[in-house]
Amino acid sequence: MSIARLLRFFAPCLLLASSFADSVITKERTVTKLAEGIYEIRHPDAPDTFPQGNTTVIIGDRGVFVVDSCLLLSSAREDIAQIKKWTDKPVMFLLNTHWHFDHTLGNATYAAAFPGLQIIAHAHARKEITEFNPGAVERYPQRRERFKKILDSGKDADGKPLSDADRRDYEKSLAGLEPVVAEFKDAKQLPPNVSYDREMSIDLGNREIQIKWLGRANTAGDSVVYLPKEKIVMTGDILDHPVPYMFGGFPADFPKTLRALRELDATTIVPGHGDVQHDKTYIDQVIAMMESVNNEVRRETLLGKRLADVQEAAPKALNSEAIKQQFAGDDKDNRDFFDQSFEGLVKAAFNQLSAR
Numbered sequence: 001m002s003i004a005r006l007l008r009f010f011a012p013c014l015l016l017a018s019s020f021a022d023s024v025i026t027k028e029r030t031v032t033k034l035a036e037g038i039y040e041i042r043h044p045d046a047p048d049t050f051p052q053g054n055t056t057v058i059i060g061d062r063g064v065f066v067v068d069s070c071l072l073l074s075s076a077r078e079d080i081a082q083i084k085k086w087t088d089k090p091v092m093f094l095l096n097t098h099w100h101f102d103h104t105l106g107n108a109t110y111a112a113a114f115p116g117l118q119i120i121a122h123a124h125a126r127k128e129i130t131e132f133n134p135g136a137v138e139r140y141p142q143r144r145e146r147f148k149k150i151l152d153s154g155k156d157a158d159g160k161p162l163s164d165a166d167r168r169d170y171e172k173s174l175a176g177l178e179p180v181v182a183e184f185k186d187a188k189q190l191p192p193n194v195s196y197d198r199e200m201s202i203d204l205g206n207r208e209i210q211i212k213w214l215g216r217a218n219t220a221g222d223s224v225v226y227l228p229k230e231k232i233v234m235t236g237d238i239l240d241h242p243v244p245y246m247f248g249g250f251p252a253d254f255p256k257t258l259r260a261l262r263e264l265d266a267t268t269i270v271p272g273h274g275d276v277q278h279d280k281t282y283i284d285q286v287i288a289m290m291e292s293v294n295n296e297v298r299r300e301t302l303l304g305k306r307l308a309d310v311q312e313a314a315p316k317a318l319n320s321e322a323i324k325q326q327f328a329g330d331d332k333d334n335r336d337f338f339d340q341s342f343e344g345l346v347k348a349a350f351n352q353l354s355a356r
Helices: 003-010 073-086 107-113 123-131 133-153 164-175 177-184 254-263 281-302 307-318 320-328 332-354
Strands: 030-035 038-042 055-059 064-067 091-095 118-122 194-196 199-203 208-212 224-227 232-234 268-270
Touching (some): 030 268, 038 073, 055 073, 091 107, 107 118, 118 123, 123 133, 123 194, 133 164, 133 177, 164 332, 281 320, 281 332, 307 332
Parallel strands (some): 118 194, 232 268
Antiparallel strands (some): 030 038, 055 064
16 A cells, blocks of 8 residues: 555654554454443455444443444444344434545434434644545546546656556556445535534543644644543544555644643543554654754755655755665565555645745
8 A cells, every 4th residue: 555545535752653553454343342341443444445443332321422433334324233232222422533535424324323423623623624635536536537547658747757655556446446436426525514613622421531733743723632530542543554645734733742641640542543552653754753853944945945856855964775675574565555654744734834
């Protein structure tokens, strides 16, 4: 898997990771019990290789709170069936951590199963989900012709020659596109009907849920869900493991937001994609990398360098190969993903910092 497929979907002291067992490719659905009445569901990638966001289910005395509704309707239906096995209480609240529709497209499936459902998002995320996502869903089948054209030309949408990893990704995406398009025929993006600006709290019945906006990071409207009693936090794509998703967003703001996340008294951290974390080592690792990139890009920008020059010079100055080893280890898929994710970070940092 490479960051290229994320771009295709949405475009319009470093510390060692504790383990390299996790991969950017997810082949199986897994359920992890985080505490009594709290479960994390990790979904397999869609048939066209696109990753599906993690879902967390929180059961209180009055009802159920769900964090992120996934991409495929079939995955959302499977999650709902699982929830009904865990409890006869209704899902009362569903929160979208951000606007990317691998975290939101199951909203309507949940609303059909649980009448009266309140869907929550940060005000900025709600706006994006409402205005952008419906059209993106409708345009999804156009990927077929676009991918074929890219493969035939050997160049991506920006005219850059495809790497071997990119070519493999496009070929895999094309091979698995039909079943995803078939599901999308029935998919309707249901926007949130509740929004907030800074924070809000919900009493789920003997279970306090705090929803927080900590600052711009992966998007302008990222939410985290924090359970102070259980010391559990769901981060959305502010944090992804084992390699961060760095193909856009706000790199200049990102470290500050991650530090705010780090200040929460949490011992269990559920990322938007990837394995559950049980300490803050990985947060520190991501902060260190992003700050080093920001500092180097800022230095080169002040020297008057253009984007192409910065993209060539920054990885060498930062020893990106060493950083890649710390995040991706020897796993080929993780390493391919890191290469293009890191390239996306440098570009996003340049765009944000040069605009200041």
